[in-house]
Amino acid sequence: MTGGQTFTQLTTYLWVTQSDLYQTNSGIFLSDDAATLIDPGIAPAASQAIAQFVHKQGAKVTTIILTHGHWDHILGPEQFPGVQVVAHASYREVIRDHREDLQRQVAGWEMECGRQRATPFEPPHPDLVFEERLALPAGALTLQLRHAPGHAPDQIVIYHAPDGALWAGDMLSELEIPFISHNLAAYEETLSQLAQLEIRTLVPGHGTPAQEPAEIDARLREDRAYLAELRALVAAAIQAGASLNETVTTCAKMNYRHPEANTLPHRWNVESVYAELGGECTSPSGWEQE
Ligand SMILES: [Zn+2]
Known part of the structure; x- marks a missing residue:
């Protein structure tokens, strides 16, 4: 100390x-x-x-x-x-x-x-x-x-x-x-x-x-899986013509760690990825509004 x-x-x-x-x-x-x-x-x-x-x-x-x-x-x-x-x-x-x-x-x-x-x-x-x-x-x-x-x-x-x-x-x-x-x-x-x-x-x-090797592997695996699932869901939503709000609703069902603490960052992730993958955003959304 x-x-x-x-x-x-x-x-x-x-x-x-x-x-x-x-x-x-x-x-x-x-x-x-x-x-x-x-x-x-x-x-x-x-x-x-x-x-x-x-x-x-x-x-x-x-x-x-x-x-x-x-x-x-x-x-x-x-x-x-x-x-x-x-x-x-x-x-x-x-x-x-x-x-x-x-x-x-x-x-x-x-x-x-x-x-x-x-x-x-x-x-x-x-x-x-x-x-x-x-x-x-x-x-x-x-x-x-x-x-x-x-x-x-x-x-x-x-x-x-x-x-x-x-x-x-x-x-x-x-x-x-x-x-x-x-x-x-x-x-x-x-x-x-x-x-x-x-x-x-x-x-x-x-x-x-x-x-711990298992813990190190798990963190890498889980974070890569989270990004892959997010990409897949948002891309599919844009493909289907879903609005930003509809996409946020769809992605709210994803599993991720500490959902109570990470609800807002997850939502911002969805919004930012929606814009990155070519979805129509009229106002600043996601991490841009931080
Ligand atoms: Zn930082």
């Missing part, structure tokens, strides 16, 4: 700690006194606890990796001034095009927490970006960063091959269904690529890490 926060060691090099909000995970790869952080904290206290933890290990923070430009993943870097930030190349467009949304979302959450800043939140700018893949030195380790769009256009995953450790961004959670807030086809392709990796430790952006 550091400042009330728990740090769990998952592999020889990878530690994870969780924020209360959305059970958001932050990662720490420690090697040769160098700490490489992943989405390090939402609240300042969480980021500071990570800094303290790294210090206690006798290490120094050298790099911060941001998995994608959603507001709950990008608050950490301001607590680590001067540390290089790595992100996907399209993260730059995401923070440029959504700067005001991000500021509104951060301000909304901070108001709930009773915090107020002197000036609005500025999304962190990356020092190093890449398109498809990047081999990133992390102490004595090499981390593979891979573009993994579908949930977000700029989402990346981090893979440490020798340990089979995959940091999966906002995918493969036991709490959430896939949130298709970017593109279904990209999400399907991303999961099909990840299914080819040897994964022995799986860390989702939100929820509980998995280390």
